[in-house]
Amino acid sequence: MKHTIPFILSLFLFLLSIQLIPSHAFDSIFSFGDSYTDTGNLNVLAKKLKSSPMPSDNLPYGQTFFRRPSHRFSDGRLIVDFFAEEFGLPYLKPYLGKNGSFRQGANFAVEGATALDPTFFKEHNLTSYEDPLSTSLSSQLQWFKELKPSLCQTTKECRDYFSRSLFIVGHIEGRDYVLVPSSKLPMMVSYAAKIIQIIAGIIKELLDQGAQTVVVPGNMLIGCLPAKLDVFDLYAYDKSSYDPKTGCIERYNTLSRHHNYLLLKAVKELRVNYPQAKIIYADFYEPVLNFVRFPQRYGFISKPLVVCCGKGGKYNYSLIETCSSPNVTVCKNPSTYLNWDGLRLTEAAYRYIANSWLKGPYADPPIVDAHKN
Numbered sequence: 001m002k003h004t005i006p007f008i009l010s011l012f013l014f015l016l017s018i019q020l021i022p023s024h025a026f027d028s029i030f031s032f033g034d035s036y037t038d039t040g041n042l043n044v045l046a047k048k049l050k051s052s053p054m055p056s057d058n059l060p061y062g063q064t065f066f067r068r069p070s071h072r073f074s075d076g077r078l079i080v081d082f083f084a085e086e087f088g089l090p091y092l093k094p095y096l097g098k099n100g101s102f103r104q105g106a107n108f109a110v111e112g113a114t115a116l117d118p119t120f121f122k123e124h125n126l127t128s129y130e131d132p133l134s135t136s137l138s139s140q141l142q143w144f145k146e147l148k149p150s151l152c153q154t155t156k157e158c159r160d161y162f163s164r165s166l167f168i169v170g171h172i173e174g175r176d177y178v179l180v181p182s183s184k185l186p187m188m189v190s191y192a193a194k195i196i197q198i199i200a201g202i203i204k205e206l207l208d209q210g211a212q213t214v215v216v217p218g219n220m221l222i223g224c225l226p227a228k229l230d231v232f233d234l235y236a237y238d239k240s241s242y243d244p245k246t247g248c249i250e251r252y253n254t255l256s257r258h259h260n261y262l263l264l265k266a267v268k269e270l271r272v273n274y275p276q277a278k279i280i281y282a283d284f285y286e287p288v289l290n291f292v293r294f295p296q297r298y299g300f301i302s303k304p305l306v307v308c309c310g311k312g313g314k315y316n317y318s319l320i321e322t323c324s325s326p327n328v329t330v331c332k333n334p335s336t337y338l339n340w341d342g343l344r345l346t347e348a349a350y351r352y353i354a355n356s357w358l359k360g361p362y363a364d365p366p367i368v369d370a371h372k373n
Contacts (some may be wrong), residue, residue, distance in 0.1 A: 025368070026087050026166040028215070031080050032140045032202070033345055036171040039078070040071035041096035042111040044307065055324040055341070056111070060309055064334055070158070074261070075308070075334040076347030078157055079169060080107065082354035083367075087166070095143050103151065105165070106142050110135035115173045115195045137172055140204050159210030166367070167206050169199060170217040171284065177222050185251055190258050200266040203279070208269070213278045213370060215357065216267055217293050218260040220284040223252030223291050226237060226307045226315035227342035233314065236356035246292045247305055260285055278370040281361040287353050291338045298352060300338050308337035308346060317342040356366070
């Protein structure tokens, strides 16, 4: 009996230590997207162009977790950061920084990136938006191909390596829709299929390279973005334009739902063609809808459309004086806010969404379960 107790104690401590060690389900993470995922690529591009500093180069961006500007468009960590923590990997470095080894992953996402090529918007007279930096999804895929020779050499080596990697394709399409004026919205509904075609094409190329686990986030509620609401209000639309349950612009949320329907359909088709892969549809719409409809359940303030870092107006947002501008105030506790700067979310919101994609219920299948199976 005297020897049994130490043995049981040792066994207990051993089992406990296993639980405390982060899951190393993946050896690396590769991310494509926009400001919801960007960890510094826009900052690198801005320096190359010798343009004025980006908002994320200054506090209060990064204040909650990093205690310094982290070149992320939030007060703290992004969804991809929580993924890295879950799998015991370092936070993703921006690919354009060309800083050190990318064996454990790279981030190709850039703030403002679109799925559609910028020339598409001009050709169809949708907006005057230009992308002199070439940051669209197709450009990000090209960067990935440029990086590939430094990661693996032979086809077999690459397939083995990428089979142990987690790929995230999105959030990417938000700006494609946000750029479009309300008057052109019906036109964009018909173009949603083209956006999905591009996203599906990128996923297919990654799968052909050997990717086995790909996370594909859907579109969030565009009509609930304070920046969009603020501009929309200026045109004094009647009350029927707003969802009475959320206060969001219904026509934009209808577009988001249409996009997600098409995206999920494309994901299901890819699953049929690549049965060996785990192609995970990550729902961005439902968790954010719950945040807006029932904010206090998640610890958010009762007015979830109000911005934490902003200035003036119904939504505490100004198109001219945005977050990090002089005289712009920051809420005392960002963890009680859903929206950080009018366009992006707070770390608190990202944490919940990340966990709901890792372990459910807002991912099909949950990322952790997908790896186990």
